[in-house]
Amino acid sequence: MISLDADSSPTPEELPPEIDGLRMTKQRREVFSVVLAERDHPTANDVFSRSQKRMPTISLATVYNCLEALVSHGLVRQVNFEREPSRYCPNLSDHCHFQDEKTGTIHDVVFKEGVNLADFLELPQGTEVSHLEISLKGRIGSN
Amino acid sequence: MISLDADSSPTPEELPPEIDGLRMTKQRREVFSVVLAERDHPTANDVFSRSQKRMPTISLATVYNCLEALVSHGLVRQVNFEREPSRYCPNLSDHCHFQDEKTGTIHDVVFKEGVNLADFLELPQGTEVSHLEISLKGRIGSN
DNA sequence: CTTCGAATTAGAATAATTCCAATTATTGCT
DNA sequence: AGCAATAATTGGAATTATTCTAATTCGAAG
Numbered sequence: 488m489i490s491l492d493a494d495s496s497p498t499p500e501e502l503p504p505e506i507d508g509l510r511m512t513k514q515r516r517e518v519f520s521v522v523l524a525e526r527d528h529p530t531a532n533d534v535f536s537r538s539q540k541r542m543p544t545i546s547l548a549t550v551y552n553c554l555e556a557l558v559s560h561g562l563v564r565q566v567n568f569e570r571e572p573s574r575y576c577p578n579l580s581d582h583c584h585f586q587d588e589k590t591g592t593i594h595d596v597v598f599k600e601g602v603n604l605a606d607f608l609e610l611p612q613g614t615e616v617s618h619l620e621i622s623l624k625g626r627i628g629s630n
Numbered sequence: 631m632i633s634l635d636a637d638s639s640p641t642p643e644e645l646p647p648e649i650d651g652l653r654m655t656k657q658r659r660e661v662f663s664v665v666l667a668e669r670d671h672p673t674a675n676d677v678f679s680r681s682q683k684r685m686p687t688i689s690l691a692t693v694y695n696c697l698e699a700l701v702s703h704g705l706v707r708q709v710n711f712e713r714e715p716s717r718y719c720p721n722l723s724d725h726c727h728f729q730d731e732k733t734g735t736i737h738d739v740v741f742k743e744g745v746n747l748a749d750f751l752e753l754p755q756g757t758e759v760s761h762l763e764i765s766l767k768g769r770i771g772s773n
Numbered sequence: 774c775t776t777c778g779a780a781t782t783a784g785a786a787t788a789a790t791t792c793c794a795a796t797t798a799t800t801g802c803t
Numbered sequence: 804a805g806c807a808a809t810a811a812t813t814g815g816a817a818t819t820a821t822t823c824t825a826a827t828t829c830g831a832a833g
Contacts, residue, residue, distance in 0.1 A: 510799085510800095510810085510811090512798085512799085512810090512811065512812085513798095514811080514812070515811090530789090531789080531790080532789085544812095544813085545812085545813090546812070546813050546814065547790095547813095547814090548790095548791085548792090548812075548813065548814075548815090549811080549812055549813070551789095551790065551791075552811075552812075553811095553812095556811095565712070567710065567712055567713065569708075569710055569763070570710065570716060570820085570821080572788085572789060572790090573713060573789085573790090583751070585753070585754075585757065585759075588760065594754065596751050596752060596753060596754075597751075597752045598750055598751060598752065599749070599750050599751065599752055602749075602750040604766075606742070606745075606750070607741055607742050607745040607749070607750055608726070608739050608740075608741060608742065608766075609739060609740045609741065609742055610728070610739060611728075611737065611739075611770065612771070613770060613771030613772070614728065614766075614768055614769070614770050614771070615768045615769045615770075616728075616766050616767070616768040617731065617767055617768040617769070618766065618767035618768065619764075619765075619766050619767075620712070620763075620764070620765045620766075621762075621763070621764045621765075622762075622763045622764075623747075623751075623757075623759050623761065623762050623763075624759070624760055624761035624762075625757055625758045625759040625760040625761065626757070626758045626760070627754065627756060627757050627758075628755070628756030628757070629756070653779085653780090653830095653831095655779090655780065655781085655829085655830090656829095657780080657781070658780090673820090674820080674821080675820085687781095687782085688781085688782090689781070689782050689783065689784095690782095690783095690821095691781075691782065691783075691784090691821095691822085691823090692780080692781055692782070694820095694821070694822075695780075695781075696780095696781095699780095713789085713790080713820095715819085715820060715821090716820085716821090
């Protein structure tokens with residue numbers, strides 16, 4: 488089990504050759520490290536341009552491929568707000584997202600201790616939830 | 631205040647000339663009645679082809695315009711699942727959506743009596759939530 | 774009945790994402 | 804090491820939902 492520290496984010500070189508059965512190629516390492524570095528919920532395009540700094544030859548298609556690989560292996564979460572471009576989030580703990588309408592900034596929002604779905608939703612019996620996305624929009628404080 | 635019965639959905643002709651300050655043109659009536667008729671969360675395209683049956687001259691752009699008008703006036707809700715095309719829902723009561731992964735069908739899911747956001751989310755103080763979307767995916771019972 | 778703003782229309786444009794076919798890299802043999 | 808098989812990357816084209824544009828039509832108000 489690989490422990491990726493939340494505070495000091497790894498450079499691509501520091502990432503192991505394989506995580507959770509996903510082969511970490513040079514590009515995937517680059518993309519992953521970009522997502523880990525700034526936890527500002529970048530779009531694929533953001534990731535692309537940041538990756539290009541260290542790896543000028545990487546292509547946008549590859550960034551999409553890498554993000555898709557990371558997401559499907561559960562290393563990164565894909566975050567959607569209405570019809571905006573998808574964003575990517577390395578925070579794997581159970582949480583949801585709040586978007587400041589003024590700035591567009593996205594903040595992680597955690598659930599209160601010990602709450603779970605069935606507690607607040609009238610789910611039809613026998614439903615097995617595989618995926619949950621909660622997206623909030625609004626204003627913060629004095630803005 | 632106009633009461634739109636949940637069970638017997640109005641034909642376009644039965645809709646008043648104005649709702650909540652929104653002028654109900656022929657097309658808006660048509661689109662609205664289509665969304666009200668089958669509560670199956672149709673996409674804009676679905677609405678378009680259903681509308682064409684009664685109104686062969688309606689255009690897709692108009693359907694988008696009408697849906698946008700209805701949504702922004704709070705008469706219809708726009709429902710998003712990841713990056714799928716938006717769907718439209720005439721159920722204005724507080725609820726969220728569950729998509730059956732097997733069939734793609736979307737079901738309304740209501741909140742349990744008396745729950746509210748602040749009860750289960752650790753919202754930063756001073757946040758004012760203007761929009762909330764909860765989307766679930768999974769399987770139902772024996773499927 | 775005319776005017777004027779709003780709504781509708783067809784089609785072009787946009788933008789995020791996916792697809793494709795060709796190249797390149799990596800792995801696992803022997 | 805050498806080589807086949809497999810997987811990943813690449814650039815560019817294609818796709819697709821949605822939005823935009825400019826021209827036309829509608830409808831309410833005077």
